[in-house]
Each structure stands twice: as C-alpha cells, then as structure tokens.
Amino acid sequence: MITVHHLSVAGSHNRIVHDISFDIKEGEWLALVGQSGSGKSMTASAIGQLLPPNLKAAGEVAYKGKNLLTLSASEMRQIRGKHVSYIFQDYQGSFTPFLTIGRHFEEYQQRHLSLPRSERVRQAKSALVSVGLSEDMYTRYPSQLSGGQLQRVSIAIALLLKPDLLIADEPTTALDSVSSFRVLELLSRLQKETGCAILFITHDLRHVKKYADRIAVMKDGRIIEAGSKHEVLNNPREAYTELLIQSTPAFRSQNLLSAAGVTP
Numbered sequence: 244m245i246t247v248h249h250l251s252v253a254g255s256h257n258r259i260v261h262d263i264s265f266d267i268k269e270g271e272w273l274a275l276v277g278q279s280g281s282g283k284s285m286t287a288s289a290i291g292q293l294l295p296p297n298l299k300a301a302g303e304v305a306y307k308g309k310n311l312l313t314l315s316a317s318e319m320r321q322i323r324g325k326h327v328s329y330i331f332q333d334y335q336g337s338f339t340p341f342l343t344i345g346r347h348f349e350e351y352q353q354r355h356l357s358l359p360r361s362e363r364v365r366q367a368k369s370a371l372v373s374v375g376l377s378e379d380m381y382t383r384y385p386s387q388l389s390g391g392q393l394q395r396v397s398i399a400i401a402l403l404l405k406p407d408l409l410i411a412d413e414p415t416t417a418l419d420s421v422s423s424f425r426v427l428e429l430l431s432r433l434q435k436e437t438g439c440a441i442l443f444i445t446h447d448l449r450h451v452k453k454y455a456d457r458i459a460v461m462k463d464g465r466i467i468e469a470g471s472k473h474e475v476l477n478n479p480r481e482a483y484t485e486l487l488i489q490s491t492p493a494f495r496s497q498n499l500l501s502a503a504g505v506t507p
C-alpha cells in the first residue's frame with residue numbers, strides 16, 4: 244500500500260536515515276523499533292513531509308502511483324489527514340489551547356470535506372463517542388481534558404476521514420500505564436473497524452508483541468532486521484535485536500523460562 248524505497252534523511256552535516264526500504268501492507272500493523280536516536284521518528288516524519296526544515300529526504304515513498312516526497316506542500320496537505328494521518332507522543336503540542344475540541348475537528352473537516360455545519364458537528368460528536376468520550380467534550384478546551392482523553396481525541400481526529408495509513412509515533416509514551424493500555428486497545432479496535440494500516444513507532448516490545456503483525460528494527464539510521472513478529476521476537480538474527488529483547492524485563496524472564504523448558 245505504501246512502499247518506502249531507498250529513503251535517506253540528511254541535514255547539511257549529518258546523515259540520519261541511510262537508504263532504507265520497507266513496505267506497509269493494507270491493514271497491517273508494522274512496528275518500527277530501535278533505540279532512542281536510531282531514526283524512527285525522522286523516517287515517520289519523512290513519509291508525510293513533516294521533517295524539520297533543516298532536514299531533507301531523498302528516495303521514494305510510493306503511494307497510489309505518486310512519490311510523496313516530490314509532492315508540493317499543498318498536494319501533500321490533501322494527502323495528510325485524509326489518506327495518511329499522524330498521532331504523536333506530544334499530544335499536547337497537537338492542540339491549540341484557546342480552541343475548543345470542536346474547533347480542532349472543524350479545521351480537519353473544512354480542509355477535506357464539504358459538509359454543512361450541522362453534519363460536521365454530528366460527525367465530530369459521533370467520532371468522540373467512538374473513542375469512548377462523551378459528546379460534551381466537543382465544547383471543552385484541551386486543558387479541561389486528561390492526557391489519555393486528549394490522545395483519544397487525537398485518534399478520533401486522525402481516523403475521522405478513514406485514512407489508509409495511521410502513523411503512530413510513540414503514542415503512549417507520555418501516558419500512564421492504564422491510559423496506554425486503553426489507547427492501544429482502542430487503536431487495535433479501530434484498526435479492525437476501519438481497515439487502516441498502522442506504522443507504530445515504539446520502544447516497548449511488549450506492545451509490539453501484543454499488537455504488531457511485522458517488525459522492522461532500526462539501528463543508527465538503518466533497518467538491520469525485519470520480518471514477522473514471531474520471526475523477529477522468537478528467532479532474532481541480529482545481536483542488536485537480541486539485546487533489545489533482553490532489555491525488556493517481561494521478555495527476559497519469559498526467555499529464561501522457555502530456555503529452562505517451561506512454557507507459560
């Protein structure tokens with residue numbers, strides 16, 4: 244559905260992403276994992292032309308016969324939000340404090356849809372309900388919602404137009420464990436309902452194990468290993484992947500148990 248081909252990201256003095264290739268199939272959940280600084284976020288940002296201005300992407304991001312990297316800013320705005328959507332770790336930064344939640348929906352709706360106002364309000368309220376929030380959040384301000392609630396609103400907005408791909412860049416890192424669990428369960432349910440693919444960027448292999456279909460492992464700006472979740476987690480080829488697995492406490496104990504012949 245989206246094919247990333249020989250993607251590189253560089254600044255004037257440094258290369259951050261080195262000639263990586265991968266694809267994201269329709270409706271699949273692909274996890275991009277790797278240590279902090281390995282280039283996951285810059286890869287995700289490059290797909291939607293959201294890189295910081297001092298960085299440039301080269302290569303190809305093929306989607307529906309187009310290379311997203313070569314689209315003009317206005318062409319890309321039509322794709323972003325409608326076909327490819329983002330949610331970020333910094334959900335606070337995605338909201339403007341003096342605009343109500345309803346106004347945030349409006350911005351999306353006015354850019355991509357031509358619906359009468361009453362229909363826009365109805366659609367937004369029903370999206371709020373679909374992520375487990377009440378309709379009256381529509382008139383609230385971001386500061387009146389908790390972190391978990393705001394991230395749910397981000398998801399509702401990101402999925403409003405039923406994109407083909409949702410890029411979720413560490414969406415639960417800033418949330419407590421109960422809110423993280425709810426947000427991921429919600430994403431998993433909405434993925435099944437809408438059929439969208441998810442590019443999921445995370446440090447947390449426990450989440451990968453539970454939700455992802457495939458995994459790509461990044462190290463120093465390169466994808467060093469990729470495969471199905473079971474291949475990569477059960478039989479890692481690379482020592483670095485093994486290290487990532489061993490540094491996840493829940494996995495370490497499980498691996499020790501299975502090494503001892505104990506099946507959970």
Ligand SMILES: Nc1ncnc2c1ncn2[C@@H]1O[C@H](COP(=O)(O)OP(=O)(O)OP(=O)(O)O)[C@@H](O)[C@H]1O
Pocket residue numbers: 254259277278279280281282283284285286295297298
């Ligand atoms: N605007 C920028 N200019 C130059 N270098 C940058 C810029 N933004 C990020 N970098 C560098 O690019 C590298 C990759 O960063 P990136 O945010 O993609 O890593 P990451 O794997 O997503 O890490 P994390 O898991 O901590 O978010 C880092 O070394 C970072 O310092």
